[in-house]
Amino acid sequence: MSALPKRILKETERLMSDSPPGISAAPKDDNLRHFDVSVSGPGQSPYEGGIFKLELFLPEEYPMNPPKVRFLTKIYHPNIDKLGRICLDILKDKWSPALQIRTVLLSIQALLGAPNPDDPLANDVAQHWKENEKAAIEQAREWTRMYAQ
Amino acid sequence: MSSDGEEEFEFEFEDDDEGFDPEADSAGESISDAEAFDIMSPTLEEPPEKKPYDVNYRVRTMQEIMDMQTKEVKKVQSLLEVPADTAATLLRYYAWNSEKLQEQFWNDPTAALVSAGLSPPSSPSTSTQPLPSPLASPRPFECPICCMDYTKEQTATQTLALGCGHRFCRGCWTEYVVGKITTEGESGRIQCMESGCSRIVRAEPIDELVTSDVSKKYHNLLNQAFVSDAPSLRWCPHPGCEHIIECSQAPQKMLNQLVPTVTCRCGNDLCFGCGYPASHRPVICRIVKLWEKKCADDSETANWLQANTKECTKCQSTIEKNGGCNHMTCKKCKWEFCWVCMGPWSEHGTAWYQCNRFDEKSGSDNRDHQAKSRQSLERYLHYFNRWANHEHSAKLDADFYKSTQKKMEQMQSSANMSWIEVQFAKQAVDTVIAARITLKWSYCMAFYLKRNNMTELFEDNQRDLERAVETLGYSLEQNIGDVGAIAKLRQEVTNQSAYVQKRHDILMDDTLRGYLEHRWEFTV
């Protein structure tokens, strides 16, 4: 593999030394473009108290193309599907090369605090959320207790 | 795009003498490019007069399309007193609707510029000069994308910021812009690299940043966007053809009354309304779309299954009918019932081989439903088979021409006829093929037509044309006999051909006029 671009080195360095609250990210030993990430559920959300594991990969075209991010921990959320894929605009058409790993992870954390059932990825979960928000939130809490400890 | 915007979109080409002249236009243009023998053929008629259901159109080249844009840009440039690049970006944002652009611009210039992704009037549109702050500081500039450092001097020449002030190095700009153009196919809507900034990267900096190949691709994409933005323009859909059809008489809202078939300079027909790569007259675009969807849909298969297999009303196991007898016995539960109405066979009393239960009250919803579904399938298949039959025949065009070509050569040698004298055969083939295309679509039309007197007249016309075509087709397939037989065949084919032409014109004329007179009612 070619040497890491300066941009990735700098981002990695800053993530390790000064990570945003509730977020940690570290590259794997065997592939410095592949990060182990954990995000803690925001307070006042059904994910509070949970630690969610994610994987993040920087493709060859990064930062012209967005990083690939996926939840590894099972989570009950209308914008995250069974495979852990995330529906987030900045990971798709709203991506800008000026965004960073840090901003992406902060946006994902914010998404946990503000689920949006009107732009769903997991249709059944979104449906549940719309029809009975209270029960859906309770289910999300339950999953957080079961899977995200 | 709003439908009222379409009317406003028109390019004036008043500076040349070929403006929109119905006689000099469509027919003339396509004939002048047709094959040589048509020009020389003895029966060539004057271009037909324009019918009320025909549209005027012109075939344009890419160069002409580019000239149109330049002209529009110049106009807006002088009206709004803005640079050409700004005028072009504004026009692209307003989908080349210059009236709407002017209205918005005079109403609020800053808002018009900003919403199009341009800098407000007071600030520069791009700046290669170091900005006063924070770049005025002696600290070198670090590109936020690649994290490379640039000295103060390098910043002036190797970095670039659009009017929004978001500065990045040229290397990053180039990589970004090239990716947008070559992999995403973007052109007029490439935005600043900063997240959330909607400033547009205009043509001027792009041309400067990329290689000439990419720049060429970029301008091609801009031209494509221009053509697709303009309701009065459409690309010729035929492979390898790069012409553009211009027609302002067939806007979306007219397509319920018009079938704007046009002939491109490449010799092929297309529908200006929907881009269908052949004539689909006499059917309007909307019905063609429905028909294509219906034919492609799996739901017909489901209907077939429903019509040809049924469930035993007692045990629900699937029963397939293969014989002609309607007295069914379920293999599994031995229940006996009538295939047509699904009622118990015992109710049929002594009427063993006749089912008269269709209109009986005791028929359950299920029975009615199944009977209806079978009927509708049979109806669809009736039209579809005829449609497909003509479609299939038309696909054999090339073979038909080839075998006719052979016969024409044979006639020239054995009957000592001249090249011109044998052209009647080729013209007859042209006539048959054109009529088959119309017949094909006439079955799609008939499928959707409401049953009424008008529809009956339509089907009479259809039947007459079909018979005429089959007769002529049969004559054309005859073997070439001796000199006497050839003369007779020639006479026959010429007469039959004229008759097909006449029936074809009648069907077409009556049907297309029917739209203008609101005579056709569709069930969709």
Ligand SMILES: [Zn+2]
């Ligand atoms: Zn850079």
Ligand SMILES: [Zn+2]
């Ligand atoms: Zn910007």
Ligand SMILES: [Zn+2]
């Ligand atoms: Zn063409």
Ligand SMILES: [Zn+2]
């Ligand atoms: Zn059409």
